[in-house]
Amino acid sequence: MIGDTSLMLKQIIQVFTLALISGNAIAADKVPVGDFSAGNLSGWEQKSFSGTTSYNIVSDSGRKALKASSNKTASGLVRKIKVDLNKTPFLNWSWKVDGQLKGLNEQSKAGDDYAARVYVIIDGGLFPWNSKALNYVWSSNQNRGASWGNAYLPKNAKMTAVRGQQDRAGVWQKEKRNVKQDFKTLYGKNLTKIDAVAVMTDTDNGKGQVTAVYGDIFFTAQ
Template sequence: MSSLNDGWEALEFPKLDRHTRYDLVQEDGQQVVRATADNSASGLISRLSLAPRDSLMLRWRWKVSRVFEDGDARQKSGDDYPARIYVAFKFQPDKAGFFERAKRKAVEVLFGETLPGNALNYIWANRLPEGEFIANAYTDKTVMVAVNSGPQDTGQWQTVERDIVADYRQAFGESPPPIVGIAIMTDSDNTGATATAWYGDLTLHDR
């Protein structure tokens, strides 16, 4: 990767004007993405169109400077993570109610972007135990999966590998639709905290 423009684009949110900074840096002899959050939220997303089969493995390395003292995946006020990987799936209108479809259409008209459907968020949690799945505090269309938890491994590289298909089935009770995007995100807009995270070697492969 020669720049962050190679296959990645900014993922920003309406009404949030403080954005996390992302830089391509050398860290421990490897080229990685460094994210710096200061009461901010935004991400980098790679748009995809990928229909997973029986399994699809997502593997990455990451490191964080700290966890957030007030971080709590069960509360809106604590819905911040020093590092997360966001996997977005195609919206399935045949499984949505009338009001959900209407609301989504209104947002798309206003912001000019087709919204994804369900999502998995792999997080470095503060209080949520490692391995736990819970619905996001804002929407049950997103399920949070704690793959690291607590401060004990901060400052150290951690390697994570997850089967997206198996995790989607556990989270939503059915096989996944096509993947439309994978994002990295370091956010601290709810807690007002600061943190730095490093992301490297994010790959998709069959089992």
């Protein structure tokens, strides 16, 4: 009887050990950033540049998501979170816009507006000129795949049109980007971590109006 009990305890310990190992592996392979489908905005802070874009959790297409509405405004939501790009280099998200911003030259200061953008930030700390950002944008006038330096900070912020003028509004799109590789391509540097993730829908320069919806944001190993 004692032997049977001892065997059962060993089996239980093995089961829980395997579960913990499995759970840690899953956690290591995925880093949640924006858990909008759970109605969760914990850890996100608003940063205003010109007026305030409205950000709210809404129900869209049968799921909860983050809705951004901009009317001549430019503000974003930022979450400070350190992500090891050696372990989880892939940024995943989904999004949808209700229309494009016509008549803009996004490579100029007067046209630096985007219906939707998700970007990652490396904090320069005491040396802000060392800060770097990758902006993944839904472009209104560039072709999908185009990249350029931001009109205001061309050396510190690089723009990439993940979606472009050929993409339909009103349709959910699912994205995945290798952030580590994109930093290498656009900055020529092998960067290994980021310090924050942000979303922004802005129309302050062109004085327009647009709405976007953002799905969950997370990093993965593959």
